Amino acid sequence: MPILYHFPLAPESRFVRLILGEYKSDLDLRICQPWERNDTLLKLNPAGELPVLDDASNGVYCGARVISEWVEEVRDDAFLLQGTAEERAEIRRLISWFDTKFTHEVGAPLFSERVTKRFVKGQSVSSDIIRAAVANAHIHLGYVNWLLSRHDWLAGDRLTLADLNAAAHLSVLDYFGDVAWDKYGDLKSWYMKMKSRPSFRPLLADRLVGMPPSKDYAELDF
Amino acid sequence: MPILYHFPLAPESRFVRLILGEYKSDLDLRICQPWERNDTLLKLNPAGELPVLDDASNGVYCGARVISEWVEEVRDDAFLLQGTAEERAEIRRLISWFDTKFTHEVGAPLFSERVTKRFVKGQSVSSDIIRAAVANAHIHLGYVNWLLSRHDWLAGDRLTLADLNAAAHLSVLDYFGDVAWDKYGDLKSWYMKMKSRPSFRPLLADRLVGMPPSKDYAELDF
Numbered sequence: 001m002p003i004l005y006h007f008p009l010a011p012e013s014r015f016v017r018l019i020l021g022e023y024k025s026d027l028d029l030r031i032c033q034p035w036e037r038n039d040t041l042l043k044l045n046p047a048g049e050l051p052v053l054d055d056a057s058n059g060v061y062c063g064a065r066v067i068s069e070w071v072e073e074v075r076d077d078a079f080l081l082q083g084t085a086e087e088r089a090e091i092r093r094l095i096s097w098f099d100t101k102f103t104h105e106v107g108a109p110l111f112s113e114r115v116t117k118r119f120v121k122g123q124s125v126s127s128d129i130i131r132a133a134v135a136n137a138h139i140h141l142g143y144v145n146w147l148l149s150r151h152d153w154l155a156g157d158r159l160t161l162a163d164l165n166a167a168a169h170l171s172v173l174d175y176f177g178d179v180a181w182d183k184y185g186d187l188k189s190w191y192m193k194m195k196s197r198p199s200f201r202p203l204l205a206d207r208l209v210g211m212p213p214s215k216d217y218a219e220l221d222f
Numbered sequence: 223m224p225i226l227y228h229f230p231l232a233p234e235s236r237f238v239r240l241i242l243g244e245y246k247s248d249l250d251l252r253i254c255q256p257w258e259r260n261d262t263l264l265k266l267n268p269a270g271e272l273p274v275l276d277d278a279s280n281g282v283y284c285g286a287r288v289i290s291e292w293v294e295e296v297r298d299d300a301f302l303l304q305g306t307a308e309e310r311a312e313i314r315r316l317i318s319w320f321d322t323k324f325t326h327e328v329g330a331p332l333f334s335e336r337v338t339k340r341f342v343k344g345q346s347v348s349s350d351i352i353r354a355a356v357a358n359a360h361i362h363l364g365y366v367n368w369l370l371s372r373h374d375w376l377a378g379d380r381l382t383l384a385d386l387n388a389a390a391h392l393s394v395l396d397y398f399g400d401v402a403w404d405k406y407g408d409l410k411s412w413y414m415k416m417k418s419r420p421s422f423r424p425l426l427a428d429r430l431v432g433m434p435p436s437k438d439y440a441e442l443d444f
Contacts, residue, residue, distance in 0.1 A: 046365060047323050054366050063322075066314045067285075073307045086296040092288045095375050100285075101269050143268060 003028045003054040005013040005041055009115060009175060010034060010207040011107060012064035013051040014168035017067055019161070025077060033066070035116050065099065068161055080161045091155045094147075094162035098169045112177055118211065134178055141184050147163055148186035149192030167194040171203055177214030181222065188222075195220050223384060225250045227263055227274040227393045230428040231337060231397060233320070234286035235273040235330060236390035241290055241383070243421030257338050287321065290383055302383045316369075316384035320381060320391045325359040329391055340433065356400055363406050370408035374388055387415040393425055399436030403444065410444075417442050 004020070004027050006013035020027055030040050032050055036220040045052045045062040053061045058074075061067045081091055098107075110133045116164055117123040144166060154162040168193065173179050181188040194200055204218040216222035226242070226249050228235035254260050254272055255328055259395045267274045267284040280296075284288045294303040303313055320329075332355045339345040366388060369376055374385040392413065395401050403410040416422055426440040438444035 062315050062319050066311050070311045089288050089292045093284050097286045178393045
């Protein structure tokens with residue numbers, strides 16, 4: 001069975017779990033702490049980063065972007081990166097949006113303050129950084145809401161990798177109750193659809209020790 | 223003619239110039255300062271990030287990763303992302319290495335200290351940050367040197383997107399004289415080959431006002 005090395009609350013790891021969940025792939029999930037040196041992981045991925053997919057039969061694939069492109073290339077039933085070259089460019093643009101801009105302005109600072117600093121001794125949490133990141137989030141949420149007011153899914157009229165990646169990123173914010181869903185009607189409807197997918201269920205069951213999720217995190221109707 | 227919005231010393235912009243240079247595409251190059259708001263750019267790319275390719279006939283493509291995948295999909299003579307799914311995964315792994323790990327640990331802090339802070343008032347340069355980034359660079363250069371001791375090109379036995387992206391990133395360090403080439407024999411031989419390619423020539427002619435390149439920046443034999 002393929003092994004996925006991941007961290008439950010890391011968006012890149014969640015993105016891959018969602019993709020493989022859509023394809024109903026059986027997975028042996030192994031949790032790694034991103035802030036700890038892990039020699040098993042370093043042997044598989046010299047970058048030391050998550051997620052890593054060890055696909056027993058074919059090889060080792062490092063990083064969400066690499067894994068997502070590889071899965072879409074090798075599966076006969078691939079359906080998450082289809083369409084014309086222009087449509088695929090739009091899907092990849094939205095993946096990059098979350099992987100770079102959103103991560104830089106929102107996801108990474110919140111993860112560092114809310115998660116990493118709890119597990120690394122001697123670091124105090126900055127409420128200024130949290131406030132700034134949550135304020136930045138509004139711009140991103142507004143943009144995604146606007147996209148979703150124009151079509152049913154993020155990149156057009158069907159579910160793609162872009163939806164799974166955006167949902168992976170936003171679900172981490174949602175775990176901490178950092179999304180004011182009621183301000184963004186189309187975004188909220190879309191996220192309800194995403195949460196209802198069988199691929200999403202395992203993510204809704206994730207619990208970080210000592211850090212319970214926000215009240216509505218696992219609710220399909222919120 | 224397609225228009226490329228770029229910044230001469232940004233590695234993502236250089237990566238795209240190298241790709242299009244390999245295909246001998248005529249380009250209308252427009253320079254944007256990454257630290258200034260630019261309404262033309264924002265209309266094309268709501269992320270406000272470089273590079274952006276406005277390909278008159280087909281559409282607008284935002285970001286080096288999107289542009290590189292799109293070019294490889296639409297060109298009949300594409301040759302930079304070929305091979306089996308496993309070989310393509312290795313090419314993308316090395317692109318991600320530079321785009322995330324290298325950028326985070328080396329490229330972005332150096333760019334911020336050496337370039338952005340010169341053009342944004344009231345910011346003082348931190349020699350501690352520069353020292354730390356240059357120290358981090360050694361680990362990356364050693365790893366790339368090791369890869370190049372095993373095969374002629376970064377991802378195997380032929381030139382791929384991975385070589386162009388790595389060279390784009392390293393060329394920015396080289397502009398500032400931050401690479402101790404003589405410590406890395408195989409890396410140096412590879413970089414000499416890269417510099418000798420016609421696609422590289424325009425990059426060697428780049429000059430930032432008030433910030434001349436290191437002595438050997440444009441030398442093919444260094």
